[in-house]
Amino acid sequence: MSFPAVDQRQAGAPSPAQAGATDHLVVARGLTKRFGDFVAVDGVDFEIGRGESFGFLGPNGAGKTSTMRMIACMSPVSGGSLRVLGMDPSTQGPEIRARIGLVPQEDSLDLELTVLDNLVVYGRYFDLPKREIRERAARLLELAQLSERAHDKVEPLSGGMKRRLTIARALVSDPELLILDEPTTGLDPQARHLLWDRLYRLKRDGVTLVITTHYMDEAEQLCDRLVVMDHGRVAAEGTPNELIARYATRDVVELRTGDGHGQLARALELVERAEVLADRVLLYTDDGDRTLAEVQRTGPQPERVLVRRATLEDVFLRLTGRTLVD
Amino acid sequence: MPQAVPRAAAAGGDRARQPTPLWLRSLGYYAYQYKRTWRSSLTTSFLFPVLYLAAMGIGLGTLVNHHAHRVGGVEYLDFLAPGLLAATAMQIGANESMYPVMGAIKWTRTYFAMLATPLRVADVLLGHLGWIAVRLAMVGGIFLAVMAAFGTVASPLAPLALLAALATGLAFAAPVSAFAARVDNDVPFTTLYRFGLVPLFLFSGTFFPTSQLPGWLQPVAAATPLYHGVALCRMLVLGQGALWPAAGHAGYLVGLAAAGYAAARGTYRRRLVV
Numbered sequence: 363m364s365f366p367a368v369d370q371r372q373a374g375a376p377s378p379a380q381a382g383a384t385d386h387l388v389v390a391r392g393l394t395k396r397f398g399d400f401v402a403v404d405g406v407d408f409e410i411g412r413g414e415s416f417g418f419l420g421p422n423g424a425g426k427t428s429t430m431r432m433i434a435c436m437s438p439v440s441g442g443s444l445r446v447l448g449m450d451p452s453t454q455g456p457e458i459r460a461r462i463g464l465v466p467q468e469d470s471l472d473l474e475l476t477v478l479d480n481l482v483v484y485g486r487y488f489d490l491p492k493r494e495i496r497e498r499a500a501r502l503l504e505l506a507q508l509s510e511r512a513h514d515k516v517e518p519l520s521g522g523m524k525r526r527l528t529i530a531r532a533l534v535s536d537p538e539l540l541i542l543d544e545p546t547t548g549l550d551p552q553a554r555h556l557l558w559d560r561l562y563r564l565k566r567d568g569v570t571l572v573i574t575t576h577y578m579d580e581a582e583q584l585c586d587r588l589v590v591m592d593h594g595r596v597a598a599e600g601t602p603n604e605l606i607a608r609y610a611t612r613d614v615v616e617l618r619t620g621d622g623h624g625q626l627a628r629a630l631e632l633v634e635r636a637e638v639l640a641d642r643v644l645l646y647t648d649d650g651d652r653t654l655a656e657v658q659r660t661g662p663q664p665e666r667v668l669v670r671r672a673t674l675e676d677v678f679l680r681l682t683g684r685t686l687v688d
Numbered sequence: 689m690p691q692a693v694p695r696a697a698a699a700g701g702d703r704a705r706q707p708t709p710l711w712l713r714s715l716g717y718y719a720y721q722y723k724r725t726w727r728s729s730l731t732t733s734f735l736f737p738v739l740y741l742a743a744m745g746i747g748l749g750t751l752v753n754h755h756a757h758r759v760g761g762v763e764y765l766d767f768l769a770p771g772l773l774a775a776t777a778m779q780i781g782a783n784e785s786m787y788p789v790m791g792a793i794k795w796t797r798t799y800f801a802m803l804a805t806p807l808r809v810a811d812v813l814l815g816h817l818g819w820i821a822v823r824l825a826m827v828g829g830i831f832l833a834v835m836a837a838f839g840t841v842a843s844p845l846a847p848l849a850l851l852a853a854l855a856t857g858l859a860f861a862a863p864v865s866a867f868a869a870r871v872d873n874d875v876p877f878t879t880l881y882r883f884g885l886v887p888l889f890l891f892s893g894t895f896f897p898t899s900q901l902p903g904w905l906q907p908v909a910a911a912t913p914l915y916h917g918v919a920l921c922r923m924l925v926l927g928q929g930a931l932w933p934a935a936g937h938a939g940y941l942v943g944l945a946a947a948g949y950a951a952a953r954g955t956y957r958r959r960l961v962v
Contacts, residue, residue, distance in 0.1 A: 397962070434804060436800075436803055436804060436961070437961065437962060438961065455808070456710070456806040456807070456808060457806070459804065459805055459806050460805070460806045464804040466800065466804065468797060469797070470796065470797035470798065470800050470801035470804075471801075472721065472796060472798065473796065474721070474724060475721055475724070479720070479721075482720070483716075483717050483720055483721070484801070484805070486713055486716050486717070486720070487713050487714075487717075487802060487805035487806065487807055488805060488806065489707050489708045489713060532804075535805075
């Protein structure tokens with residue numbers, strides 16, 4: 363599959379050696395991951411700069427987690443080149459892992475130990491003295507809003523608390539780069555917003571974040587820059603606003619019609635671009651109110667109408683013809 | 689905020705001392721979480737030999753001594769005790785390598801938590817086996833102390849039986865760990881238990897000499913690991929036997945542990961680094 367709108371690499375793209383010198387924490391060129399015959403990551407390029415919050419946005423199965431595991435030096439690279447903190451994961455995995463933190467998609471907390479114990483145990487893997495771990499733990503539990511639960515067993519904590527604990531744990535070693543794989547999947551809205559707030563503070567304090575998500579609002583909230591991934595390839599790259607400006611209009615008019623899409627044939631002619639989904643029609647326009655007025659004037663009334671700003675979901679739809687969430 | 693803390697070197701926070709070896713950090717995890725269960729664990733480790741030696745060594749043993757007078761050249765209690773030491777080592781070595789290994793991969797994902805840090809697959813494996821060795825040493829030590837209290841320890845070589853118990857336990861722990869890293873559910877464990885561990889427990893010379901087995905079965909028993917562990921422990925505790933047979937038993941056990949470790953390196957890697 364090819365993407366008509368894929369950004370073209372400039373001819374003078376920096377080599378991995380050069381890119382390492384300009385304080386890119388992660389550089390990938392033609393990065394590939396194969397599981398037998400299946401190609402999960404298919405020749406992906408990206409750079410992640412120090413201090414930025416970088417996102418990988420795509421549906422389940424896009425290759426995001428496979429990419430994260432390669433950056434975290436837990437999964438061997440099948441092809442292409444990858445440099446993390448200027449080092450090669452295939453030869454310097456332990457050295458890289460000593461300086462990065464990983465918040466995996468599936469929890470790996472010790473449920474039988476207390477919240478504080480989990481931090482101590484993890485800190486010991488990095489050979490931090492117990493005293494120092496406890497000092498850091500006090501601050502990290504404060505950040506994670508878990509200070510009151512420090513001596514509680516982890517098992518009865520809610521999903522959001524466990525996720526905050528996992529983030530605090532990943533920060534025990536004071537990493538330069540924090541990788542978060544689908545950090546808010548499975549959490550209720552309140553927990554998600556709390557997590558976003560905590561991550562935003564981290565970002566503000568200078569920690570470089572790498573986030574994968576299939577939630578467009580998460581990508582818009584947290585990421586300075588992102589790549590859109592689908593079927594193992596990068597479909598587009600840029601800041602959220604750049605991507606929306608490039609691949610969508612400012613506004614979107616959503617019409618829910620029930621039966622009889624045909625009745626909207628006239629409505630579709632009003633705009634340059636439209637998408638017909640299973641349950642909705644999306645009209646892309648730079649002035650949503652004007653378009654809505656024209657729709658109401660020229661044809662039968664749709665059942666439901668919504669005028670909204672374009673989002674990264676619309677960008678993904680434009681690039682791949684599918685929605686982020688099936 | 690974390691950024692204000694001087695960043696620790698990859699090797700460790702305290703620059704004055706040598707960094708802790710990676711595999712020892714993995715072992716440290718098991719030692720740390722043992723604080724939750726050590727009391728009940730050690731209590732069980734103490735009760736098991738006391739109950740078995742009392743029930744079978746004395747209770748049954750009185751009858752056996754009355755009929756047979758000598759079993760393997762000694763009273764039944766003295767015959768049984770070192771065999772039970774080896775069998776207990778087998779139980780611990782095998783049990784610590786089945787569900788704990790599968791659980792660390794599938795449920796708690798402890799191994800994956802470790803691999804996100806500077807630890808490598810070899811460190812994860814070695815730390816776990818190292819912890820099993822610590823457990824074997826603790827239980828073996830308690831067992832020998834109980835044996836001494838029962839008056840069954842005669843030879844000055846008896847403390848070496850602790851090493852024999854260690855070797856026996858690891859001769860099971862290493863290959864069973866290699867096996868456990870491959871399985872996806874616990875059906876293979878039930879099979880291993882039913883057709884491997886229980887028959888070995890009963891027929892490797894712990895409760896009666898293997899010379900009591902049918903002729904064709906004796907060489908089969910002699911090829912299995914616990915037979916060698918039992919024989920070696922018995923030799924050392926009772927001060928019987930000679931150097932070469934003892935070295936042969938020890939060599940078998942150590943060789944099996946080493947082969948199991950090599951196999952586990954492979955199965956662990958294939959399962960954990962995908």
